[in-house]
Amino acid sequence: MIRLGLCCIFRKEPIKFRRxxxxxxxxxxxxxxxxxLSEICMANADALYRALQFCRRHGIHGFRINSQILxxxxxxxxxxxxxxxxxxxxxxxxxxxxxxxxxxHDLRTTFHPDxxxxxxxxxxxxxxxSIADLIYQSEVAQWVNADVINIHAGGGYGDKTRALxxxxxxxxxxxxxxxxxxxxxxxxxxxxxxxxxPVCRDMEIPLVYDxxxxxxxxxxxxxxxxxxxxxxxxxxxxxFHLSSPLNAKGNGNPRNHHDFIDIADFPRSWLPxxxxxxxxxxxxxxxxxxxxxxxSRLSTEDSG
DNA sequence: AGCGGTCAAGTTGAT
DNA sequence: ATCAACTTGACCGCT
Numbered sequence: 001m002i003r004l005g006l007c008c009i010f011r012k013e014p015i016k017f018r019r020x021x022x023x024x025x026x027x028x029x030x031x032x033x034x035x036x037l038s039e040i041c042m043a044n045a046d047a048l049y050r051a052l053q054f055c056r057r058h059g060i061h062g063f064r065i066n067s068q069i070l071x072x073x074x075x076x077x078x079x080x081x082x083x084x085x086x087x088x089x090x091x092x093x094x095x096x097x098x099x100x101x102x103x104x105h106d107l108r109t110t111f112h113p114d115x116x117x118x119x120x121x122x123x124x125x126x127x128x129x130s131i132a133d134l135i136y137q138s139e140v141a142q143w144v145n146a147d148v149i150n151i152h153a154g155g156g157y158g159d160k161t162r163a164l165x166x167x168x169x170x171x172x173x174x175x176x177x178x179x180x181x182x183x184x185x186x187x188x189x190x191x192x193x194x195x196x197x198p199v200c201r202d203m204e205i206p207l208v209y210d211x212x213x214x215x216x217x218x219x220x221x222x223x224x225x226x227x228x229x230x231x232x233x234x235x236x237x238x239x240f241h242l243s244s245p246l247n248a249k250g251n252g253n254p255r256n257h258h259d260f261i262d263i264a265d266f267p268r269s270w271l272p273x274x275x276x277x278x279x280x281x282x283x284x285x286x287x288x289x290x291x292x293x294x295x296s297r298l299s300t301e302d303s304g
Numbered sequence: 305a306g307c308g309g310t311c312a313a314g315t316t317g318a319t
Numbered sequence: 320a321t322c323a324a325c326t327t328g329a330c331c332g333c334t
């Protein structure tokens with residue numbers, strides 16, 4: 001019923017995604033840069049396949065793909081066209097193999113572009129670069145059959161209504177490959193579910209409900225009510241986020257994530273739902289597996 | 305082999 | 320006006 005998703009990397013399992021830096025690449029000729037990037041991209045396609053195999057073996061049915069799966073793809077100095085990579089044909093076929101594997105084994109894959117990807121910024125350069133990045137991620141999403149590219153609404157810029165209006169305008173202009181995968185997530189500083197739901201409804205963009213962010217930044221609606229409102233924005237299997245705070249009480253930033261999920265943080269109203277829950281916990285696959293055990297124990301106790 | 309400094313991006317809020 | 324924090328492991332390069 002509930003599908004648990006792993007986020008990007010592994011704690012124990014020896015599956016690593018490679019990356020590089022613009023500074024390092026700067027020391028080489030363009031030809032050498034492309035050869036090196038090609039090697040990394042191929043290694044990442046292979047790592048993704050092994051990640052999906054791990055998930056399948058362990059009953060994990062979701063995997064979030066790191067934004068740097070094709071490293072520095074849209075970087076202003078060292079960015080590149082995929083077709084310029086020496087092994088692009090083979091790399092693409094490897095990613096398509098991941099997509100086939102995911103489809104065959106009921107694995108859901110998603111993307112979560114990071115904090116720099118903004119559609120609400122008043123700075124047009126920021127927005128244009130963000131859209132370029134979304135287009136790159138949607139291309140990989142197409143190969144691997146990922147149905148979600150999830151972003152936050154961005155900064156407040158002193159006027160959240162105007163910022164959300166810019167967001168709406170940019171969503172309207174997005175290429176269809178991005179738009180049909182785009183989702184919005186409530187954050188822990190600026191935009192609550194209540195802020196985002198009108199945009200989601202009007203634009204037909206699903207809301208990824210992060211219950212931990214909602215507890216950090218409440219909006220007067222409870223978890224149960226917000227769960228229902230979020231469910232209603234989805235035209236496919238809903239995707240939610242779950243994490244436990246590092247410091248439930250006392251000092252430290254309550255927004256940081258704990259190694260594992262405290263089952264007490266799991267909303268009971270989610271138990272009967274047919275949804276994907278991405279587990280944001282620093283112990284990664286170990287945390288997903290532990291949550292899976294805790295959930296099965298919970299249902300045993302409830303019925304017995 | 306091991307360890308430490310470093311890494312594309314934007315926004316906020318403290319100073 | 321400036322700058323750290325956010326979040327974070329993996330990489331390179333030096334010892």
